[in-house]
Amino acid sequence: MNRKRASFVAAGTAALLAAGAVAVAATSANADGSVTASFSTNSWGTGQTATYTITNGTANPITSWTVEFDLPAGTALGSYWDALMTQSGSHVVARNREYNGSVAAGAKTSFGFNTTGSGAPTNCTVNGAPCGGGSTPPTTAPPTTTPPTTTPPTTAPPTTPPPPPPGGGGGKVVGYFTEWGVYGRNYHVKNIETSGSASKLNVINYAFGNVTNGQCAIGDSYADYDKFYDAASSVDGVSDTWDAGALRGSFGQLRRLKKMHPGLKVVWSFGGWTWSNGFGQAAANPAAFADSCYKLVEDPRWADVFDGIDIDWEYPNACGLSCDTSGPAAFKNLMAALRSRFGANSLVTAAITADGSNGGKIDAADYAGAAQYVNWYNPMTYDYFGAWAAQGPTAPHSPLYSYPGIPTAGFYADAAIQKLISKGVPRNKLLLGIGFYGRGWTGVTQSTPGGTATGPAPGTYEQGIEDYKVLKNRCPATGTVAGTAYAKCGSEWWSYDTPATIGGKMGYVKSQGLGGAFFWELSGDTANGELIAAMR
The missing domain is CATH 2.60.40.290 (Immunoglobulin-like)
Structure with missing residues (x-):
């Protein structure tokens, strides 16, 4: 997949x-x-x-x-x-x-x-x-200023505070929509609207376009622009047509969603874990790559759908599914070429490594040098640990902070964020990443992190991974560690974020002056958008 x-x-x-x-x-x-x-x-x-x-x-x-x-x-x-x-x-x-x-x-x-x-x-x-100074702790003295106790304010505060408007400074919420989700997951653009998520999003990243032969390429033409949506399944209740030149598929549905939400932006994301192999060849001729991407994103059939491009290269000058040897300057050169070709008015963003270890993937490429060309970065602050280590130790896949017994030093979100900032990446160009899914093991007896396991826990689509919407009922959270949650149910052990832990992470976003947060991906949320509501 x-x-x-x-x-x-x-x-x-x-x-x-x-x-x-x-x-x-x-x-x-x-x-x-x-x-x-x-x-x-x-x-x-x-x-x-x-x-x-x-x-x-x-x-x-x-x-x-x-x-x-x-x-x-x-x-x-x-x-x-x-x-x-x-x-x-x-x-x-x-x-x-x-x-x-x-x-x-x-x-x-x-x-x-x-x-x-x-x-x-x-x-x-x-x-x-x-706290007020001095050397003797108080015994029962209250603070010098307290909220009013007998005289209410002239205008009573609301019981539930209203959310900030989408796009407020430092409050960007970016979510991924997967092109293959329209198949087995049965998740369509209409679900973004019916869940209430569309009104809470600033940007949708459409994942993924392919990178092959040094160029951007269509990932799945049927899902992208050919799949027929009847009135019942269409986001706006109007059926697609088979007229010549009519735009169908998810591209057509996204066009309609944008008309329903005029402030919503859509960015086409290229690469991903599976399709990052092609970036090495692309980096050999950045200008040609950027030109191919521009011509595809701005194709007259769907140019009004997209507001820019997102690059998900896993990983420049480092190893992902395969190992790249393009050199430390390759990523900067690629992003410079994209900005030059797309111009100042298009969004150019990138999902990047969140490896905060010494000598790790952040150190392998010039992310600070490339920052001048991007609107923002999406550091993938999740998937630090999982059942690819089949025997454990169990560990939360998206820790915000370090904790005693963490299996790998620097594998937590704050380490990556602070490292990127220390290298010169502006805080407001960093979005914290949140997973709308959990990772889990089976054969576990220890309830807290650090236990041994016998293998990955069963999942609906893939072993060792499951959507939040399933886990919240199947294996409810039993504890928290390092700013995220974990759950022990039977012999299974899972880690995932909940609305409460997302609350803490959004507090971190604010306190650090970051540009906002992003998540992978929309279909993992509940039908009423529980997690994205917590983010917003």
Whole structure:
């Protein structure tokens, strides 16, 4: 099957910060000569998104921090980001991540979290001292500023905050639609509309076009532009025709979907795990490759369907299904040629490796140099681990952070994101990747990660992989690790993202100033678009 090998919420932190939220001022001021932590919140009455900002007011750097506080009755910790957080009863402990423990003299860092209930924390300490400065921890003193308790605001906040408009700054949501999904999966463009997903998407990546003989080529002509949709199966309720020159197939359906959602963009993605072999030849003559792609994407039969091109080369100057030896400059040269041919007004994007290990795939190509030519990158922050290691150890396939016992150092999303940023890729050109599926093993006895297995768990279409819409009922999540979820049911062990863990990942997107998030792929979601709703 021509699929990406392994192509990131409570209902989206961006949504929690939408219009209608009520701000609460910071509860403590900085004290000279102290490490302090100030609290602020955006509340909508029944919940809040909260932030603690840690300020090093001393003359020396600190290498770690721990913030502790108590939540009032009726307030419970939800998703969180940029800290390791635990809750015991009402008491919460937040410790720095590996990347934000060091705070220079006079500098600041922060972490955030969601709660159900909007009560403000009390009894806050940072590194054992009062959050407001000083040396004696408080006993029961409340914060100096609290939300109003007796006088409601003039305009009551909404019970459920509205989502931000699609395309809001830093809030891009990009989803893949697979051309082969119209067969066994029975997933069509109409499903994007009936699930409610179309209104939540900024961009659809149509996967995949082929790369062969140094050129872009059609992947499946029948699915792409010939398959007939009658009125019942068509996205707009109007039947296709057999008239000469009529555009049918998924291309025709996407044209109609765009008319229903004028702000929606569609990008044609080329390559993928199976069809990346052809990029080596393409890289030998980037200008000729770019010209072939432009002529195909802008073919008069469907030019109005597509708004640009996405390149999914797995992997430049490294090994995927096969090994590429084009050299470290090949990817940059290819993207430069595509931008030159497609021009400034078309989208040019790329799905790229998320290998954050030292000397790994990110180090093999000039992703920073090529960044100037792309609108954004989709680092594939999933499929880090799976049942291709048939005996285990079991491990989450899309960890946001590292965790004790992770099988491979650097195989987690934050490592890849931070590495790309450190090389010079702009934050707003990075979209976090989320899988709408799980990976699993069978023959497992240990409920937590790190157990042994006997092989891949059974899946509907392929061993060791299953859609979220199936797993949420067949093997519900039993725990979380490193910002994602896992599940043990019988002898099977699975890892996958849930709406709650997507909430945490979207919080990470916001806190890191990333451009948004993307996912693989639409047919893995529930019929009512549960996961994409969490992203938005």
